[in-house]
Amino acid sequence: MIIALPLAILWFGALFIALFDGTRKPVGYAAVGILASALAATVALGIDVHRHGPKEMGIAGWEAGVGIALRADMLGITFAVVSLVVLTTALWFEVSRDVKARIFPALVMFMGLGLTGLFFTGDAFNFYVFFEISMVAAYVLASYGESPRQLRAALIFIVVNLLGSVLFLVGIAAMYHNTGWLDMDRISVQTPVLEENPVILTATIIFVAFSIKLGLFPFHFWLPAVYTGTRPAVAAILSGALANIGSYGLLRFGADIFPRELHEGAWVMLALGSISILYGGIQAIARHSPNEVLAYSTIGQVGYILIALSIGGEAGYAAAILYAVINALNKTLLFLSASLRGWIAGAAFAVGAFSVAGVPPAGGFFGKMAIFQIGIDDGRPWIVALVFIGGALSFVYMFLLYRARFWVNQEADEATTKGALGLVVALALVIVLIGVFPEPLLSISREATSMLPERAP
Amino acid sequence: MTLFVSITIAVIFASAAYLMLKRDLIRVITGMILLGNAANLFIMAAGLRRGRAPVVPSEFETSDSLVQAMTLTAIVISFGVATLVLSLVYRVYDAHHSVDLRRLGSAEAVQSSLDDQPTAHAIQSEEDAQDAIQDREIAARQGGRR
Numbered sequence: 001m002i003i004a005l006p007l008a009i010l011w012f013g014a015l016f017i018a019l020f021d022g023t024r025k026p027v028g029y030a031a032v033g034i035l036a037s038a039l040a041a042t043v044a045l046g047i048d049v050h051r052h053g054p055k056e057m058g059i060a061g062w063e064a065g066v067g068i069a070l071r072a073d074m075l076g077i078t079f080a081v082v083s084l085v086v087l088t089t090a091l092w093f094e095v096s097r098d099v100k101a102r103i104f105p106a107l108v109m110f111m112g113l114g115l116t117g118l119f120f121t122g123d124a125f126n127f128y129v130f131f132e133i134s135m136v137a138a139y140v141l142a143s144y145g146e147s148p149r150q151l152r153a154a155l156i157f158i159v160v161n162l163l164g165s166v167l168f169l170v171g172i173a174a175m176y177h178n179t180g181w182l183d184m185d186r187i188s189v190q191t192p193v194l195e196e197n198p199v200i201l202t203a204t205i206i207f208v209a210f211s212i213k214l215g216l217f218p219f220h221f222w223l224p225a226v227y228t229g230t231r232p233a234v235a236a237i238l239s240g241a242l243a244n245i246g247s248y249g250l251l252r253f254g255a256d257i258f259p260r261e262l263h264e265g266a267w268v269m270l271a272l273g274s275i276s277i278l279y280g281g282i283q284a285i286a287r288h289s290p291n292e293v294l295a296y297s298t299i300g301q302v303g304y305i306l307i308a309l310s311i312g313g314e315a316g317y318a319a320a321i322l323y324a325v326i327n328a329l330n331k332t333l334l335f336l337s338a339s340l341r342g343w344i345a346g347a348a349f350a351v352g353a354f355s356v357a358g359v360p361p362a363g364g365f366f367g368k369m370a371i372f373q374i375g376i377d378d379g380r381p382w383i384v385a386l387v388f389i390g391g392a393l394s395f396v397y398m399f400l401l402y403r404a405r406f407w408v409n410q411e412a413d414e415a416t417t418k419g420a421l422g423l424v425v426a427l428a429l430v431i432v433l434i435g436v437f438p439e440p441l442l443s444i445s446r447e448a449t450s451m452l453p454e455r456a457p
Numbered sequence: 458m459t460l461f462v463s464i465t466i467a468v469i470f471a472s473a474a475y476l477m478l479k480r481d482l483i484r485v486i487t488g489m490i491l492l493g494n495a496a497n498l499f500i501m502a503a504g505l506r507r508g509r510a511p512v513v514p515s516e517f518e519t520s521d522s523l524v525q526a527m528t529l530t531a532i533v534i535s536f537g538v539a540t541l542v543l544s545l546v547y548r549v550y551d552a553h554h555s556v557d558l559r560r561l562g563s564a565e566a567v568q569s570s571l572d573d574q575p576t577a578h579a580i581q582s583e584e585d586a587q588d589a590i591q592d593r594e595i596a597a598r599q600g601g602r603r
Contacts, residue, residue: 104500125527132534140540142475148552152561155549159477159540162489166496169531173496173524177503182523289569 002045003057003072006080006116009038016111016324022105028095029401031105032088036110039084042116048079053144054451056122069122069183074448075321076119076200079248081343082325083115086240087135089423093336094233105295108237111137115241119248124182131168131245135161138242145231153229158224164212172207175257188257196260203261204378206253215244216306217276221300224283230336232339235291239298240332247305247324253329254309255317255452262312269310274386278304285400293401294331297356300390301327304371311374317449319370324440329431330355337424338405340416344425346406351428353398355435358391363434365441462502468497482546482556489542493535500528 013034020027049055056074058064084387091108099105114134121127139161143154176182178198179190191199208219215223227235254262261270280300287293305327308320333352337345351362358368369388434441469491476488504521511522550556553564 125530129530129534132538136538136541139538139545141549143545146548148549148564151545151549151552152565154545155482155542155561158545159485159489162493162538162542169496170499173500173503176524176527177505180505228569248552286503292569423565447537 002041002048003055003070003120006038006041006045006084007070007113007120009041010109010113010116013038014113015108017109018103018451021098022103024336025095028091028099028105031109032092035084035088035091035109038112038116038279039081039083042080042084045072045209046074046081049074049077050284050447063239064183067183068126070120071122071185072120073451074444075083075248075251075451076446078325078444079244080116080119081246082328083119083241084112086328086379087115087237089332090233090236090240090336091425093423094231095421096417096423100231101146102264103140105142105180107141107144110134111141111237111241115244118245122184124175124184124187126182127164127184128169132165134242134245139181139237141234141237142226143284144234149229150170150231153226154224157226160212164209166393167205167212168209171202171232172203174198174202180404184252184257191257192260199258200261200264200399203258203264203265206251206258207265210246210253211272213249214243214302214305216246216277216302217272217299220280223299224292224295227298228289228291230291232291232335235294236332239294239335240328242296243302243331244324244328246302247320249443250305250309251317251452255312259452266310266312269306273303273306273310276300276306277386278393281397284397285393287397288404290401290405291335293397294338295336297334297394297397298331300394301331301356304367304387304390306373307386308374309381311378311383312440312448313374314446315370315374317376317452318393318442318445319367319374321445321448322370323367325441325445326355326363326431326434329362329434333424333427333431336420336427338401338426342416342421343406343407344421345416346402348421348424348428349402349406351431353395353402354433356398357395358387359395361432361435363431363438363441365435366438373399381447412456458590459502462498466495466498466502479557480559482558485558486539486546487543488535490535490539493531493539497528497531497535500524500531 013031017027017031017034019292022028022031029204035260045055054071056064060067060069062068087108091105094104111134114130114132114137117130117133118127121130138155139158142157143150172182175187178194179187181187182192211220227238230238256441277300279295280298280303284293284296287296304323305320308316308323330352333348334356337349337352355362355364360363368391371387372384375381375387473488473491473495476484476491479488481484501524504524506518506521508518508520509515511519544555549561553560556559
């Protein structure tokens with residue numbers, strides 16, 4: 001029952017909030033409160049799973065193998081907690097300024113529902129359904145603000161991501177046809193013993209589907225156009241919460257269900273990841289508008305996750321999880337603080353910038369270090385060089401942006417409220433705290449990998 | 458039978474891809490809807506068994522009911538998304554008076570040239586910037602008509 005609790009809170013909460021006018025402050029804060037309570041329920045579930053091991057629950061009391069299963073393991077919970085933190089912060093941020101559409105708070109909660117659901121589900125088709133719930137919420141959110149530019153951004157976002165969703169659906173149908181199961185655990189038992197070719201094809205389709213969500217190099221084309229058009233809170237939600245679908249999906253489907261195919265395709269992922277890092281970094285330096293720089297930076301940052309994933313093994317997966325978590329927090333902080341003014345916002349932005357560049361004591365340092373370490377352990381010094389170059393590039397573009405936003409241009413785009421500043425500072429403190437006390441996060445990411453099978457040597 | 462279904466799916470998928478590359482937004486959306494239908498057919502084709510309608514109890518070989526349930530869910534989802542996209546297209550049409558992707562692209566180019574100017578901060582607020590774009594778009598349209 002406890003697994004379904006965060007889902008139930010979000011589901012009924014979102015429906016309830018949708019009835020009211022979200023532009024009014026009390027409704028907005030009620031939505032923040034409900035999201036925060038879902039977050040608390042997820043954290044409680046996480047503590048329980050940490051103590052007693054993964055939990056499983058058949059929906060509507062059906063026994064395993066017949067009904068749809070909900071599974072809570074450390075991997076899903078980690079991503080769920082991060083996504084809910086990002087959503088709560090972004091919603092709170094927007095409420096503390098001014099919500100411009102009455103449906104906004106409810107949509108953020110529906111997205112939280114979709115994300116939490118897909119991190120907890122144990123059924124491939126159910127994964128698709130939750131995935132669509134969060135995507136539909138994201139489609140509407142992308143048009144939030146409803147200026148011509150935001151409408152265009154939403155249109156690009158929908159067309160490209162719908163293509164990704166359809167590919168994913170085809171991949172699931174293919175998986176069902178190949179293995180005869182929709183339950184992810186049973187599929188993962190079947191895939192290693194099946195004939196290779198159909199499984200490779202399925203794995204490729206699913207990889208492409210998640211890469212579109214993540215905005216990886218050859219599939220990144222939609223990302224800058226969408227991020228530059230949307231409002232800061234929505235950009236933070238898209239890059240901090242929705243992009244987690246991509247990283248989680250690659251870990252769950254890649255490392256758990258298709259480990260053999262992941263191993264075989266490792267060099268492709270390594271190449272794509274490296275190109276993403278360099279391309280994102282160089283493009284970001286060439287841009288001026290903050291959202292555009294951060295959008296290209298997002299393309300660069302997912303490259304690291306892919307590299308960690310392609311090296312694989314326990315250390316590689318742990319590094320990928322660590323990097324995904326820190327990256328989500330970084331991007332949220334940067335998108336939110338870049339829209340504010342004043343030295344406090346500037347300091348918060350600088351923390352995020354240091355974290356992206358991988359400078360201690362910001363949390364990003366440990367993400368970079370984990371990838372350094374697996375690069376050295378794997379005997380590939382060029383990965384270390386690449387991480388270093390990527391870090392240097394991000395240092396350059398981050399401080400070009402800092403200069404442009406906080407030194408040269410002092411006028412505020414919009415109201416810089418105390419609440420918004422407080423949130424940004426709190427998020428910056430969390431990132432510094434992760435940097436100063438990294439051990440809890442490191443052990444969580446190691447625990448999360450324990451349910452993923454070791455890569456075949 | 459498998460070959461026939463595969464060819465049907467391939468043709469629908471190809472038409473959808475062709476439509477999605479068009480400049481007219483309505484065609485793009487039609488392409489997206491077709492793509493969803495191709496995926497639905499694909500799920501049906503992925504069924505493990507063939508036979509009569511799966512009504513229990515049955516003494517005959519029944520068809521795979523799971524793919525039918527999945528297709529039904531997918532149809533509902535793609536239906537909902539199609540409605541959402543069409544309403545968005547209407548909003549885009551309302552804002553630009555056009556569903557031609559070239560026109561939307563030129564509006565985007567105007568916007569990003571505004572962003573790239575280091576003096577862009579001279580434009581005080583987002584509303585001013587929006588007004589400026591709309592003025593330029595109207596000017597561009599009138600220029601085009603002459």
